[in-house]
Amino acid sequence: MKRFLSLTVSLVLIICVFSACNDNRKQYITNNNASSEHNSTPIDTSSTNSDKNSSVSDFDPNYLNDIKEDFLNETNSSAQSDSFIDSNSSNNSNSSNETNSSNESETVSKEEEFNQNEDKESTEELVGVNKLRPDYDLGNCRDLSGDITVIVFYLDDFESNWTAAEINNFTEKEIKPGLKFLEDSAQKFGISLNLKIEEVHSSIYYDDKVEEDIKASGYATIDTLYTAARSLGYKSDKDFISKYEEKYSTEVICYCVFNKEGGSYALNPKRGSDVDIAEHVLMFAYDAESTGYEPVGWQSSVVAHETLHLYGAEDYYKPAERKALAQKYCPNDIMLSCKYFLLLNDFGDATAFYIGWTDVVPAMLYEENW
Numbered sequence: 298m299k300r301f302l303s304l305t306v307s308l309v310l311i312i313c314v315f316s317a318c319n320d321n322r323k324q325y326i327t328n329n330n331a332s333s334e335h336n337s338t339p340i341d342t343s344s345t346n347s348d349k350n351s352s353v354s355d356f357d358p359n360y361l362n363d364i365k366e367d368f369l370n371e372t373n374s375s376a377q378s379d380s381f382i383d384s385n386s387s388n389n390s391n392s393s394n395e396t397n398s399s400n401e402s403e404t405v406s407k408e409e410e411f412n413q414n415e416d417k418e419s420t421e422e423l424v425g426v427n428k429l430r431p432d433y434d435l436g437n438c439r440d441l442s443g444d445i446t447v448i449v450f451y452l453d454d455f456e457s458n459w460t461a462a463e464i465n466n467f468t469e470k471e472i473k474p475g476l477k478f479l480e481d482s483a484q485k486f487g488i489s490l491n492l493k494i495e496e497v498h499s500s501i502y503y504d505d506k507v508e509e510d511i512k513a514s515g516y517a518t519i520d521t522l523y524t525a526a527r528s529l530g531y532k533s534d535k536d537f538i539s540k541y542e543e544k545y546s547t548e549v550i551c552y553c554v555f556n557k558e559g560g561s562y563a564l565n566p567k568r569g570s571d572v573d574i575a576e577h578v579l580m581f582a583y584d585a586e587s588t589g590y591e592p593v594g595w596q597s598s599v600v601a602h603e604t605l606h607l608y609g610a611e612d613y614y615k616p617a618e619r620k621a622l623a624q625k626y627c628p629n630d631i632m633l634s635c636k637y638f639l640l641l642n643d644f645g646d647a648t649a650f651y652i653g654w655t656d657v658v659p660a661m662l663y664e665e666n667w
């Protein structure tokens with residue numbers, strides 16, 4: 298395994314260097330980057346003069362464990378999905394290319410303030426049981442309870458697009474059941490949760506290659522929500538989230554969905570990292586190995602799984618020691634196997650703990666190899 302890891306580390310580093318010269322939208326996933334600019338925003342895709350040669354820095358070998366071990370539970374599943382990001386864009390200094398008006402200047406100030414607060418929160422010392430759930434209560438998705446607004450963006454790119462019927466289908470058959478699974482699970486833990494799709498947006502063009510396999514490449518595309526927000530006239534993804542939190546007086550969950558195959562992932566901050574994107578999920582209509590057809594509903598468990606990452610849930614299928622424990626304690630938990638058939642998935646105590654539905658620490662977390 299170590300040899301595999303080191304080989305892959307080298308490979309990713311090579312890709313990293315290569316990519317740094319070619320594509321600034323693939324952001325290398327890293328845990329720390331002391332030199333990055335806190336007030337940077339994802340790349341202004343509308344700016345024709347923006348610097349496309351962003352660099353990638355602070356290569357973090359530890360994080361590669363996540364990337365490599367990630368995904369497919371070899372046993373019985375399904376979702377090529379996954380998680381995370383603590384990406385960080387030291388390279389996004391071209392946010393200064395954005396045009397200015399007095400309103401926008403005000404927004405910049407708010408964003409700077411937001412970023413500063415977030416950085417402070419992300420580095421604060423955890424106390425009590427929160428030490429065991431470091432990804433909990435970070436970013437814009439913090440409390441999975443009460444009323445929460447859901448916004449879905451259906452994006453087109455150079456090789457895929459959506460019809461109205463496909464959009465309706467995905468919303469009804471994939472997203473809504475995934476949200477319902479979360480609501481029903483909440484109820485079991487005595488939590489009131491109402492996830493309401495308030496808006497669906499489409500005809501948004503993403504003008505670059507979307508990273509479809511972060512496991513293989515070590516890169517994630519982080520600016521699809523930014524692109525969508527800009528297309529609606531907002532200054533950035535964070536600006537959009539902030540305005541929508543005010544508009545609906547709730548937390549806001551965003552999904553950006555492409556009508557093609559890929560491994561979906563959640564872009565969620567990690568504690569201690571510089572995060573300059575808004576939390577959201579990047580989804581693909583079909584799993585990576587799919588040929589463009591899957592039974593209806595097969596992505597609904599991915600919707601639930603990735604949404605849980607936004608709120609602090611961790612994967613249980615990596616590394617092997619943790620996976621073995623999870624198979625013993627919670628064999629059907631959606632954070633372990635994420636089975637295609639939604640109703641075959643359970644929602645266990647550990648997942649409830651990680652997302653803050655309970656403060657009772659499950660026994661599994663005290664196991665030596667957890």
Ligand SMILES: [Zn+2]
Nearest residue numbers: 378379380612
């Ligand atoms: Zn995951």
